[in-house]
Amino acid sequence: MQTAGPVAVMQPRADLDSMAYGQPYYAPQPVADGGGAIGALRNSFVSSPAPMPVGYAAPMAAPVRYDSSYHLDAGDRLRVVVYGQEGLTNSYAIDAGGSITMPLIGGVPARGRTPAGLAGEIAARLRNGYIREPSVAVEIEAYRPFFILGEVSAPGQYPYVPNMTVESAVAIAGGFSPRAKRDVVTVTHTEAGGAMRAVVPLGTPLSPGDTVFVGERWF
Numbered sequence: 031m032q033t034a035g036p037v038a039v040m041q042p043r044a045d046l047d048s049m050a051y052g053q054p055y056y057a058p059q060p061v062a063d064g065g066g067a068i069g070a071l072r073n074s075f076v077s078s079p080a081p082m083p084v085g086y087a088a089p090m091a092a093p094v095r096y097d098s099s100y101h102l103d104a105g106d107r108l109r110v111v112v113y114g115q116e117g118l119t120n121s122y123a124i125d126a127g128g129s130i131t132m133p134l135i136g137g138v139p140a141r142g143r144t145p146a147g148l149a150g151e152i153a154a155r156l157r158n159g160y161i162r163e164p165s166v167a168v169e170i171e172a173y174r175p176f177f178i179l180g181e182v183s184a185p186g187q188y189p190y191v192p193n194m195t196v197e198s199a200v201a202i203a204g205g206f207s208p209r210a211k212r213d214v215v216t217v218t219h220t221e222a223g224g225a226m227r228a229v230v231p232l233g234t235p236l237s238p239g240d241t242v243f244v245g246e247r248w249f
Contacts, residue, residue: 099144100145100170101143102124102143102148103141103239104125104128105174105175107121107123108123108124108130108145108148109121109122109171110122110149110152110166110167111167111169112152112161112164113165113167115164118133118156120132121171124174128140128142130148135160145168152164152166153166173189174238175187175188175189175238175239176194176199176242178203178243178244180210180242180245181206181210181244181246182200182206184203185203186203190239195234196217196230196231196232197233200242211245212247214231215229215232217234217243220239
């Protein structure tokens with residue numbers, strides 16, 4: 031389920047909810063929690079808008095859409111375009127160490143960078159003795175997967191779909207089990223600073239790499 035998306039360039043240049051449930055998506059409201067760091071995180075989950083990128087359709091692939099502030103990590107698959115250099119233009123997966131490996135320049139750290147930041151690093155390395163004025167673009171071909179565990183029909187790892195919510199993730203995993211607690215779930219989000227965990231409502235947007243845990247109800 032990939033759509034044409036934008037590129038991050040070195041220089042100036044459907045809703046699943048309605049499909050799965052047959053009803054429109056409504057924006058969730060922040061959950062009252064008594065304050066504290068978890069409260070702030072919880073409200074940030076429900077108040078963050080879905081990515082609304084702009085860009086152009088790449089001629090060689092159909093990359094997915096992404097937010098220009100999106101931070102790359104292991105599992106993301108990229109299309110790196112070095113204009114005029116067919117031997118360098120290719121698809122690259124970010125490995126478990128957080129890097130991509132390209133001809134001439136070898137390993138390039140990608141974890142934690144934005145697509146534009148990675149394009150800048152690649153261009154800087156190519157400029158250092160290889161290409162006089164390289165023009166580099168980075169597209170996201172596929173996001174790293176998300177994980178859903180607990181009381182769903184088919185827990186496991188699934189491809190991330192842009193703009194998806196917790197409710198969409200549950201639908202992709204086959205829906206709730208009969209014992210599932212259906213009003214809130216636990217989402218774990220990992221960034222360079224570490225993992226953050228919060229109990230959130232079903233309308234909460236998900237990010238690539240998130241882990242959703244659906245608990246069991248006790249009555």
